[in-house]
Amino acid sequence: MPQHPHTSLHSKKKQTYVMVQYSPLTGGSGTQYDTYRGVHQFAPPPPTIVARCPKLSRYKMAGFLSIALLSLILFTFMAARTSSMGVPFFSGDESSLAGQEGLVAAPMCNLRLPEDAASPLGEGMEQTGDFGLDGVSGQSPDSVDSTELESFNPGQNEVHVYPSDRYEADPTQERIKRFPTAIVIGARKGGTRAVLRFVDLHPDVVTSKREPHFFDREYEQGLEWYRHQMPPSLPSQITLEKTPNYLVDWDVPKRVYTFNSSIKLILIVREPISRAVSDYVQLREAFYKQMEYDEERALKNGRLERLPDFEDLAIDPSTGEVDKSYAPVKRSLYSRHLERWLAFFNMSQILILDGDNIRYRPWEEMAKVEKFLGLSHQVKQNCFVFNETKGFFCVKVVDHKKGNGATVQKCLSESKGRVHPHIDPEVRSKLRDFYRPFNKRFFYKVGRTFDWD
Numbered sequence: 001m002p003q004h005p006h007t008s009l010h011s012k013k014k015q016t017y018v019m020v021q022y023s024p025l026t027g028g029s030g031t032q033y034d035t036y037r038g039v040h041q042f043a044p045p046p047p048t049i050v051a052r053c054p055k056l057s058r059y060k061m062a063g064f065l066s067i068a069l070l071s072l073i074l075f076t077f078m079a080a081r082t083s084s085m086g087v088p089f090f091s092g093d094e095s096s097l098a099g100q101e102g103l104v105a106a107p108m109c110n111l112r113l114p115e116d117a118a119s120p121l122g123e124g125m126e127q128t129g130d131f132g133l134d135g136v137s138g139q140s141p142d143s144v145d146s147t148e149l150e151s152f153n154p155g156q157n158e159v160h161v162y163p164s165d166r167y168e169a170d171p172t173q174e175r176i177k178r179f180p181t182a183i184v185i186g187a188r189k190g191g192t193r194a195v196l197r198f199v200d201l202h203p204d205v206v207t208s209k210r211e212p213h214f215f216d217r218e219y220e221q222g223l224e225w226y227r228h229q230m231p232p233s234l235p236s237q238i239t240l241e242k243t244p245n246y247l248v249d250w251d252v253p254k255r256v257y258t259f260n261s262s263i264k265l266i267l268i269v270r271e272p273i274s275r276a277v278s279d280y281v282q283l284r285e286a287f288y289k290q291m292e293y294d295e296e297r298a299l300k301n302g303r304l305e306r307l308p309d310f311e312d313l314a315i316d317p318s319t320g321e322v323d324k325s326y327a328p329v330k331r332s333l334y335s336r337h338l339e340r341w342l343a344f345f346n347m348s349q350i351l352i353l354d355g356d357n358i359r360y361r362p363w364e365e366m367a368k369v370e371k372f373l374g375l376s377h378q379v380k381q382n383c384f385v386f387n388e389t390k391g392f393f394c395v396k397v398v399d400h401k402k403g404n405g406a407t408v409q410k411c412l413s414e415s416k417g418r419v420h421p422h423i424d425p426e427v428r429s430k431l432r433d434f435y436r437p438f439n440k441r442f443f444y445k446v447g448r449t450f451d452w453d
């Protein structure tokens with residue numbers, strides 16, 4: 001008996017299959033959460049063939065019904081998920097809003113203030129400033145033991161920005177302080193604060209306001225102390241901290257490994273010479289701040305201290321060669337520092353970010369951070385606006401008080417984006433030659449190159 005020409009074909013094609021992709025989100029406690037993402041493919045039977053076979057119309061009906069049911073479930077799920085995150089389900093053209101002032105925030109950028117921004121002023125309000133304490137203000141120019149107040153300014157006008165009401169939506173969720181699941185280990189002046197601020201826009205992330213310096217300076221305080229330095233978070237959120245000095249401190253890699261051998265590490269590197277100069281500029285500022293304090297005494301003694309120029313410190317006068325013991329020079333030897341970390345951690349645990357690109361295309365680096373941390377992609381180009389006066393990208397934050405989705409720009413403090421002095425081209429050239437072999441080694445280790453020559 002001749003075989004029906006369509007039988008085998010039907011039995012294959014009549015199937016309606018659905019592929020569902022899961023994306024793991026690492027919870028604050030290290031638990032894995034699965035997040036339903038979406039239906040990717042439907043393959044209904046070809047209508048012409050089905051129409052000629054009455055028996056198959058039942059399958060067709062069943063197929064259509066399952067598709068309709070699955071679509072309904074998917075729609076309900078997505079709507080519930082996005083509304084709980086404060087993100088509208090449908091997005092508009094994201095790129096068209098970038099850099100344009102006064103526009104309503106683009107729909108898929110889930111803008112909110114960092115959790116620790118709520119001020120004691122009451123009513124959940126936050127005014128300018130005090131968005132983080134960074135790095136350095138030291139006793140001596142070479143010291144990294146200093147504190148510089150960094151504020152995350154909304155600009156000239158005093159604007160009250162209310163944190164997202166996302167948390168009020170579910171009061172049953174317990175917000176407690178948790179250990180970080182990822183640490184930004186440096187490099188100092190690499191753009192670490194920018195990265196932390198930007199990733200903090202993500203609804204599933206909380207970040208520490210201050211650099212805790214646990215693994216380098218406060219280790220004796222114990223782990224509970226460390227945990228208490230972290231902001232409270234929901235079980236679904238991950239905690240991040242940054243302490244750029246971790247990169248260069250000899251004891252830190254081993255201590256971090258002992259704390260959590262599977263922790264994720266983020267290293268932000270920047271063109272080594274500009275990083276070193278930036279480091280010098282910061283130390284110089286700290287030095288003069290201190291001098292101002294001591295000015296009276298200095299004047300009485302008939303002298304006002306002056307910090308030597310970068311060139312005088314970076315070049316050893318006795319040899320005329322680069323002085324690699326000078327801290328700002330030394331801290332740009334990324335390969336050296338990374339190697340100490342690689343004695344304990346696998347390269348797959350370390351995300352390398354391009355600090356120069358953070359300045360010019362921050363959303364690209366943010367996408368890498370989100371992927372590395374297993375987060376959904378939220379901090380997109382439409383979250384940023386270029387501030388001409390500052391010369392840097394700032395973020396757009398919803399101003400709930402103004403309503404109508406009005407946004408306000410929030411930029412990093414004045415201490416980020418300082419003017420660099422002119423560097424003698426001869427010294428620059430010496431530094432370039434000096435760094436070249438270290439850079440090459442670094443590129444080899446991380447499996448990519450940077451445009452640093």
Ligand SMILES: Nc1ncnc2c1ncn2[C@@H]1O[C@H](COP(=O)(O)OS(=O)(=O)O)[C@@H](OP(=O)(O)O)[C@H]1O
Pocket residue numbers: 134135136187188189190191192193194244278355358359392393394411412415416417418419
């Ligand atoms: N959007 C935005 N706004 C302001 N500043 C930005 C931004 N993106 C990157 N940068 C660069 O960040 C540099 C400071 O780096 P860090 O935050 O790592 O410094 S610190 O180590 O915490 O002191 C800082 O270095 P300098 O320009 O040398 O001051 C900036 O160039």
